[in-house]
Amino acid sequence: MKLYPPKTGFATHCIHGCPDTNVTNSPVQPSIAQTSIFRLGSSADAEAIFSGSKAGYVYSRFGNPTVAELAQMIAELEGGGEALITSSGTAAVLCAVTAAMEGRSGPLVTHRDIYGGSFELVGMLSDIYRLPVELVDSTDNEAWIRAVSRAGAVLLETPCNPLMRLIDLERTIAAAKAGNVPVIVDNTVATPFNQQPFDFEVDWVVHSLSKYLNGHSDMIGGCLIHRTGLSSRHRAIHKNLGGTVNALDAWLVIRGLRTFALRMETHNRQALSVANWLAARPEVAQVHYPELPSHPQASLFRKQMTHGGGLLSFEFKRGETAAVQFIDRLRLIVHAVSLGGLESLVVRPASSTHRGMSSETRRLAGISDGLVRLSIGLENLDDILADLDQALAT
Numbered sequence: 001m002k003l004y005p006p007k008t009g010f011a012t013h014c015i016h017g018c019p020d021t022n023v024t025n026s027p028v029q030p031s032i033a034q035t036s037i038f039r040l041g042s043s044a045d046a047e048a049i050f051s052g053s054k055a056g057y058v059y060s061r062f063g064n065p066t067v068a069e070l071a072q073m074i075a076e077l078e079g080g081g082e083a084l085i086t087s088s089g090t091a092a093v094l095c096a097v098t099a100a101m102e103g104r105s106g107p108l109v110t111h112r113d114i115y116g117g118s119f120e121l122v123g124m125l126s127d128i129y130r131l132p133v134e135l136v137d138s139t140d141n142e143a144w145i146r147a148v149s150r151a152g153a154v155l156l157e158t159p160c161n162p163l164m165r166l167i168d169l170e171r172t173i174a175a176a177k178a179g180n181v182p183v184i185v186d187n188t189v190a191t192p193f194n195q196q197p198f199d200f201e202v203d204w205v206v207h208s209l210s211k212y213l214n215g216h217s218d219m220i221g222g223c224l225i226h227r228t229g230l231s232s233r234h235r236a237i238h239k240n241l242g243g244t245v246n247a248l249d250a251w252l253v254i255r256g257l258r259t260f261a262l263r264m265e266t267h268n269r270q271a272l273s274v275a276n277w278l279a280a281r282p283e284v285a286q287v288h289y290p291e292l293p294s295h296p297q298a299s300l301f302r303k304q305m306t307h308g309g310g311l312l313s314f315e316f317k318r319g320e321t322a323a324v325q326f327i328d329r330l331r332l333i334v335h336a337v338s339l340g341g342l343e344s345l346v347v348r349p350a351s352s353t354h355r356g357m358s359s360e361t362r363r364l365a366g367i368s369d370g371l372v373r374l375s376i377g378l379e380n381l382d383d384i385l386a387d388l389d390q391a392l393a394t
C-alpha cells in the first residue's frame with residue numbers, strides 16, 4: 001500500500017517523497033543498492049529486459065534502484081516529468097546539450113557569464129567536435145532574444161553568478177517557441193525552492209547536485225530533468241556518455257534533500273540580511289543580490305523568483321587590496337570554492353573561479369579585482385555578521 005499522498009507541500013515531499021520507503025514495512029530510510037550488476041533470471045527474463053518489454057535492472061551505469069529513487073524525487077521537486085542523475089553538474093550540462101542539439105541545425109546559444117565550467121565545456125565542444133556555439137552578452141536583451149530565435153538550442157543560467165544577473169525566462173521562451181528551439185535552464189543557484197523554470201515551459205532543467213540539493217559539501221553530482229518525460233534516446237545518451245552516479249552518492253543526496261526546504265528558508269533569510277547589512281557599510285561600493293530593491297532587475301526578480309537565494313557578491317571601494325585583506329581576516333567563513341553547503345564560504349572570483357580569463361575579458365564581464373562572492377550558510381546570523389564585521393574593520 002502506498003502511504004505517501006502525492007501533491008503534498010514542498011517540505012513534506014523532501015521528507016516523504018522517496019518512493020520505495022512509502023510501502024508497508026519498508027525501511028523508513030532508503031537502502032543503498034551498492035552493486036554494479038543485477039541477476040537477469042532465466043534466458044526468457046533476460047530477453048524481456050534487454051528487449052525492453054519488461055522493466056528491469058542490468059548494470060548500474062544503465063540504471064540503479066537508489067539512483068532511480070533520487071531521480072523521481074528530483075523530477076517532482078522541479079515539477080518536471082522525469083530526471084536523469086549524473087556524476088557531476090558538468091556531466092548533466094553535457095547530457096542536456098547533447099540531447100537538445102540532436103537533429104538541430106542552428107548554433108548552441110549561451111551567454112558569456114554562464115558558469116565557468118559550462119563556458120569551458122561548450123568551448124571545448126566547439127573546438128574539438130566543431131559544435132556551433134554562439135556566445136551572447138546576456139545584458140544585451142535584444143541581441144539575446146534575436147540569438148535565441150534562430151538557435152539550435154539554448155543553454156542559460158539565471159541568476160548567474162557572481163554578479164547575480166537575471167535572464168528573462170518568459171521572453172526567452174516566447175522567442176524560442178517560435179522556432180521550436182529547446183531551452184535548457186541551469187537552476188543550480190536559484191534551486192527549485194526559489195524558482196521553477198518549468199512554470200515558464202522550458203524544456204530541460206539542469207543542476208549541480210553538489211550545491212544546494214545535496215547541501216552538505218560531501219559529494220559531486222548532477223541531474224537533468226525533462227519537462228514532460230524522457231525518450232529512450234535521452235536515456236541512451238545518458239548511458240553512453242557514461243557520466244552516471246554511484247548509489248552511495250545518490251543516497252547522500254536523498255539524505256541531504258530531507259532538510260532541503262528548511263535549509264533554503266535559512267539560506268534565503270540570512271543572505272538577504274547579509275546583503276542589507278553589507279549595503280549599509282562604508283567600505284562597500286555595491287552589493288549584487290537579486291532580492292535587494294537596488295538590484296537593476298528587481299521587477300524581473302519578482303516575476304520569476306520567490307526569494308533571492310543564498311549567494312551574493314559585493315565590491316570593495318578600495319579594490320583588490322581590501323578584498324584580499326578581508327578574505328585573509330575571516331575566521332568563521334571558509335575560503336573555498338563552491339556554494340550551497342551548510343558552511344558560509346568566500347572566494348574572490350578574479351583569483352579563483354574567473355582566473356582563466358584575461359584581466360581585460362574579466363573587466364568586460366564586470367568581474368572587478370575587488371569583487372568578493374559569499375555563499376551564506378546556516379551558522380547563526382550573529383556569528384556570520386560578527387565575522388564579516390571584524391574582517392572589514394581597518
Ligand SMILES: *Cc1c(COP(=O)(O)O)cnc(C)c1O
Pocket residue numbers: 088089090091115117118157186188189207208209210211220221222
Ligand atoms: C557547480 C556548478 C555547475 C557544475 O557542477 P559540478 O557538480 O561542479 O560539475 C554547473 N552550474 C552551476 C551554476 C554551478 O554552480
